[in-house]
Each structure stands twice: as C-alpha cells, then as structure tokens.
Amino acid sequence: MPVRASDDVLRHLCRARDHADRHYDQPLDLEQLAAVAGISKYHFQRLFTATYGMSPAEHLSRRRVERAQDLLRATNLTVTEVCMAVGFSSLGSFSTRFSELVGVSPSEFRRRYADGAPRIPGCYLFMAGLAERYPPAESASEEKPSGMARA
Template sequence: MERLRQLRRAKDVMDRDWADPHLDLDAVAAHAGYSRYHFLRAFKEVYGETPGQYLSRRRIERAEDMLRSADLSVTEICMLVGFSSVGTFSSTFKRQTGLTPSEYRTRHVGRGAALIPGCYAMLWAGGFPARGARDEARNSEEAG
C-alpha cells in the first residue's frame, strides 16, 4: 500500500507540473522516494507505461487542447507544454495522434468556439517563455 501511495505522489507531481521543462525522471523519482531506475520499473509495473511516456502523453493532451482553442503558433504551444524542441514535440505529437500539430489544428479548428487570442492563452498558461527559450524555439522552427 505504501508503494502505491509513493507512486501516486509522483504521478500527482507529473499531473500538476506537466508544463515544467525541467521535470525529469530524477525529480519525479525523488518525490516517490525511489532511485530513478527502481522508480522507472515500479511505475511501469503499476501504470503500464514509463514515467516519460506518461508525461509525454499528458503534454500532448494539453497541446491538443491548445491547438483546438488558442491562436498560438506551434512553437509557442510546444514551449508551453514543456517541450524544449519543436522537432521532438512534432514527432511525439504525430506518433500519439497520427497527425502533425499543424494538420491536427487544420482538422479540428472551426468545430467549436472561436480561438482564444494568443495573448490571453499565454497569460492563462503562465506567461511567455523566457526570451532565450523563445529565440531558441524560433531558430529551431526556422531550421526545420
């Protein structure tokens, strides 16, 4: 029972801090009181996926919401949901949804309410990323 409580505590951290790009296996394992390798095995045994897979799935779910509802660029959404690389975000998104982020937006926008202006969405999501991260993302997007 204690083991489940510890794993649930770590899962709650991922559910709460999913957008933090610094949230990694070591940080989450520490919340559970496990070494990273023991935590990885225990989490997968209980939840059927690794902590990294779980966190990526949560981030992509949030990105799907933002792509449907917010007038933000793919790069801005990438940064807001905790990815530091547009390429990694796009490939993970496509692997989980079968569509690129742009294809997903094209398919789903217009089927509900109007898009929330980007400035409001950014404020709601915790503000704009630091200038260095924003410039790095822009350079990655332009290169790809």
C-alpha cells in the same frame, strides 16, 4: 518475475504521477519524479512502468501532447508556441511525438479539429498562466517569490 508495488508504494507512485500531471510544462526528469515518490530512480522506473504500463517519461510525454491538443483546438497560439507552452524544448521532437500519438501532425490536427471556433488569444493564456503562478505582490518593495526564474 514482475514487480508488484505495495499499497504504500502505490501512494508514492501516485504522488509522483500527480506531480508530473500538474507540472507537465516544466522540465522534469526521472530523478525529480523519483524524489517526489521517495524511491530510488531505478526502482521508481521499474515500479512506475509495471504499475502504469508506461515509463514515467512516456506518461509525461502523453500528458504534454494531451494539453497540446487542447491548446491547438482552442487558441491562436502557433505550433511552436504550443510546443514550448507544454514543456517540449524542441519543435522537431514535439511534432514527431505528437504525430506518433495522435496520428497527424500538430498543424493537420488544428486544421481538422478546430472547427472554425473563435480562438482564445495567446496573450490571455500567458497572462492568466502568469497570474496563477505568481500572484501580484502587495507592494513594490516586496521580494519576488522564490522560483520566479524558469530554466
């Protein structure tokens, strides 16, 4: 019998999906997403898959590949830099998943779809990313914000 989520549970699932969409570049696992939804991880897995037609891991993987496509089209980052920037920890798994979803390798995708447009230098992206996450401290004596270290 298919699992049907109530409106209340759908809000919780949506909260977890939105969290994954916002934090796609960070290591996320089933337990973390289930905790955001406030549901046990096994129940969360079943409800998420029944509701969205894919597992939480597949959703996260697709989100990462979508962002990688944007970066490959618009930046001068290497494929390895893009892989790491979108949250994959292995170039091999990134290339395999990218090829499965897009139909071509990341390098081939860049050749086909970058259209020779001027690319945003990667250093600007990394600076902008750091500036968004960690605003400058008002004084040098202040402590660093919690969560500065990334695993």
